[in-house]
Amino acid sequence: MESVKTIRAVERAFEVLQALQHTPQGATLVELQAATGLSxxxxxxxxxxxxxxxxVRRSTTDQRYRTSVQLHALGRGLSPVERLADLAAPWLDSLCRQVEWPSDLAVHTGDEDFMRVLESSLRQSRFYVRRAPGRVRVNLLGSAAGRAYLAAxxxxxxxxxxQAARAGDDIHNTKIAHTEDLATRLQQVRERGYALRHPLYRGGSFEAKPRDDALQAMAVPVVHAGWVFGALNINxxxxAMTEREAVRRHLVALQAAAAGIxxxxxxxxxxxxxxxxxxxERCDWRT
Known part of the structure; x- marks a missing residue:
């Protein structure tokens, strides 16, 4: 896809729409020129x-340009979680450019005993990691994303x-739920501000046999003002590097991306x- 050229006129149109989105009171032609740099x-x-x-519409009252009700209606047609994916995608792309390794935004729904990958930079990364693309289900108790979400x-x-994960069918959840260190390890996640995989979890699809995928992951919850929306990781x-090296090199960028989302x-x-x-969900996470 890199060899396919973009349509500059469409890019410029989106620049105008983005400029108008940041000026809900409307913008004049001069203000739009200053915001976009277009002639x-x-x-x-x-x-x-x-x-x-x-x-876009132009008000007959003040002659200012504004985005239209119809444009906003298109956005409202998306489900809330799809809108979250749309908002997160640029942040994942930017994070991947910084750290090069791929990231996932994982979300949780209701009482499910798994997380689900909502958005990912797996295909953008120049590094290969052994994981299926798409909106895969992710272990709740063992994965870095699941542990970051639970800790929040x-x-x-x-x-x-x-308790629900303990009673479920996923062998990974069942094994970890019966350890005596789960509560202690989640408290450690809250204290240090990030999660790694549980030592007993080395990979494997949800409700499938364990397999060592040779990966490690670091994750932080996506939180704002007492709400947690999911978790963002780096795989x-x-x-390639130790856990300590990953924290030193990439934790700040990971936290910034999660905060931005x-x-x-x-x-x-x-x-x-x-x-x-x-x-x-409501959360007790302290940033």
């Missing part, structure tokens, strides 16, 4: 096209999910919609 004639042609497509939850909710081959979701007021869908 007056180019900007006028783009605005005329966008108005014709009913993506309020005690009663976390205990309930652990790497264990032989959470802030973007909160700005769109997604937390309440995700909560109603069982895809966001």
């Amino acid at each position: 007056g004639p180019t900007l006028l042609r783009l605005l005329k096209t966008l108005i014709g497509a009913k993506a 939850l309020q005690d009663e909710r976390r205990d309930g999910l652990i 790497w081959n264990r032989k 959470a802030a973007a979701a909160a700005q769109q007021e997604l937390h309440e919609e995700l909560f109603r869908c069982g895809q966001a």
Whole structure:
């Protein structure tokens, strides 16, 4: 796909829409020129096209340009979790450019005993990691993402999910749930601010036999103002670097990306919609 050229006019149109999105009070032509760097004639042609497509309107009261109700309606047609994926994608791309290893945004729904990969930079990474692409199910108690998410939850909710995982069919969850160190290790996650895989978890698909995938992962919860939306991780081959090296090199970038995703979701007021869908929870995480 790298050899396929982009359409510059479409890119410029999105630059205009993004500029208008950041000016809910509307923008004049001069203000849009300053925000986008586009020339007056180019900007006028783009605005005329966008108005014709009913993506932009020009107010008859103050002559300012604004995004249209129809454009916003298209966004509202997406489910809350798909909107979260859309907001997260640029952050995952940016994180992958910084650390090179792939990352996943994993989310949890209701009382499920697994996380689900919602968005991933697996295909963008120049490094190969042994994992199936797509929205795979991820172990809750053993994976870094699952442990980061659990550590962020309020005690009663976390205990309930652990009990549900203990009673489930996933062999990974069952094995880890019966260890005596799970509560201690989750407390360690809260103290240090990130999660690694549980030592007993070396990979393997949900509800499938264990297999060593040669990977390690580090994850942080995606939290904002008392809400947790999921967890963001970095995956790497264990032989490539130690856990300590990964923390030293990449933890700050991982935390920044997670904070950016959470802030973007909160700005769109997604937390309440995700909560109603069982895809966001109240949390006690301290950033």
